[in-house]
Amino acid sequence: MAIYPASTPHSERHTLSVLVENRPGVLARIAGLFARRAFNINSLSVSPTERPDISRVTVTADVEQVPLEQIIKQLNKLLHVLKIVDLDNTDAVERELVLIKVAANETNRSDVLEIVRLFRVRVVDVHPESLTIEATGAEGKIDALLGLLHDYGIIELVRSGAVAVTRGPHALSEKVVGSEIRGR
């Protein structure tokens, strides 16, 4: 039954959206659950939402179905967790922000700029020996961009981790009764 570690090289990518009360210590409780179950997180982002009392945690991870169900159940037991969904890739919009510092000098700068133009991403910093590119998009696009830039030499790279929402007019928080309390 139990499959541990929960993440293996062939596991499928899942995106979990977790609505939590906006209180100190919530992230530690959530992260602790993942860690204890050898759940290898690919990315994790936490930020405020349309409601001041609620924060949203987006976790992407490569994980097997059975341990995923167990971790969702365990997360649901945390009192500060209000709602969890395993977002279906076809029914959700997923984006990530990446900053890429590429080694680019006068000989190859125009080649890099061509890639920047093709991908409709932006250059946010220019130096005689480097270009810093800001890109947003779904995982596939970012991976493709990085693949092309790789040959020029990536000096530094930072990714925000994915954020995602379902398509259509509904909010995940619609049925969540507020928490009112902001402290612990």
Add this chain to the structure above:
Amino acid sequence: MVSPTPLQAFSAVPKAPTKTSKQTLVDGEKMTGAQALIRTLEDLGVQDVFGIPGGAILPVYHQIHDDTKFRFVLMRHEQGAGHAAEGYAVATGRVGVCIVTSGPGATNMVTPIADANMDSVPLVVISGQVGIDSIGTDAFQEADTVGITYPVVKHSYLVTDAQDIPRVLAEAHYIARSGRPGPVVVDVSKTAQVGEMYYSWPQKMILPGYNPTTKPHGHVLREAAKLFEQSYRPVLYVGGGAMRSNAGAQVKELADLTDSPIVTTLPARGIVPDSDPKVLGMLGMHGTLAATAATQKCDLLVAIGARFDDRVTGKMDAFAPAARVIHIDIDPAEIGKRRQPDVPIVGDVAEVLDALNAEIKRGQAIRGATNLKPWWNLINSWREKYPMKYDEATPDGTLSPQWVVEELSRQAAPSTIWVSGVGQHQMWASQLIDFENPHSWISSGGLGTMGFGLPAAIGARVGSSRDFGGKKPVWLIDGDGSFQMTSEELAAAFIDNAPVKIAILNNSVYGMVRQWQTLFYDKHYSQTSIRDGENTEDIINVPDFVKLAEAYSCVGIRATTQDEAKAAIKRANEINDRPVLIDFRVYKDAMVWPMVAAGQSNDTVTYKPGVQPLLHNDTSDSGSDSSADEPQTDTDNAIVAAGAASTAQSEK
């Protein structure tokens, strides 16, 4: 969420007056947070509190007076306070409450908190915390209590504002006892304790993320009832969750309706009286042969508030291999955690069983009940052939520990509450005591905490005085090793007038570990001899338990023969004004049988050295299968080889 029209969106007129986030409460009685804390406990109906004071909780202790509505039991170690509160909670069915100081006081509570978490014991632990200006500065006696306890609590709070105290405590108390019970930590900063607030009662709880399901869905009940109709070898596998839900009557009704045998986990011993012919006893590593065998051979396994712990299942893949599974639990996360059930039922065990029993009755009114005669013939043949047996005579003339347990049970009042430490004595207690009442067996199951016994017994005794006028005597069966982990609580037992009766099965060793060393580690007895009851002249005997008891004004008695033992037990049963300790000198190489070696299939269960009935496939009900008594030769199971070797020395 309504999307604004463009006009509204750019309108300069604010849509609604914005509420100020900080509500200024002026209703209620003005007092300090510390006063509010005590008042809240009173208003929650808390009657007994365990703990030890200290600087960071002093404002709270300052508010405990002679007219405070709860009794305070002063323990000698915070771990003791925690286990006492656990024993109290299990014996009374109410929430156990502790108040301790910050830093070392709080860290000493980690073991009982983890223990309560594993065994789903309702506990509220209130700890002091340094003032908010000092939090995070490594101030004197500061520890991140909430952080340390995250992984082992049901929930935790850090309270920094006096005004929050009544609400948080009300929530904590509710969380601890509702749903799947468990420990809740409330870490109260000194700032909140001395701060001023306005007290009002009752409090509105704010728990948007907490909605335990107690009522089962209709269709799963029908499916479960159908599985019963289709099964010829059902087993009810009953765990601690049934005990927490107080579902003894419902379990018995289900067993009677469906003619199913009952097997229990360690915490569920006594859920239905052992005198009931449907009860086969405990299953698993040290369970009865009949209980373990019935579970292995069943075609329907009904897990009732049980969580498929590895001490129960042995090798998971080989556990009850032919069975379809109905799993009833209040915690959805338990369902499918270790084994995928065919019918999952989330809900409070008692409520679920009431509904299920009604559903089964409806079906039986139409179709009649299934005839389980062949199943019972098989079970009864196991029971007859493989009863709980032990050698009453020992090679060195010391007492047989199993005999002592049986004698304690024979002489005890039927209302006795039994408590144990952790080790061989715990298993023998579970195997050999006749439990006739639920909530009368208190033992550390999930965490297996040595040192649990004495403080838990004190807590149970406090609960017994509170709820039953002290009419339920409390017997602790402890090991010499376990007892020494919290023996300082003899002081609390005497001074706080908790006249517990203590039976130490003194084998001079960490018996359970020694058993494993005997069986699996070539009899290399590394660090398991504790020399506290050696008969040999040249070996030190530290401590002398009789003198230790006397040092704490308790009665101490030593028993080395059966006659002495009988007399000592009789005397102990007559003493009710102070704790009594009996130091029973027992055989150090006695072993707990039956046994399934850790990680092995339950099919390998060894009834006694060399006898593995399930490997012989002794599932006929002929009752004359003599091969069952021959030693196994066709298996490489370590327990057989090692066990057979020890037969020679231990059997005669």
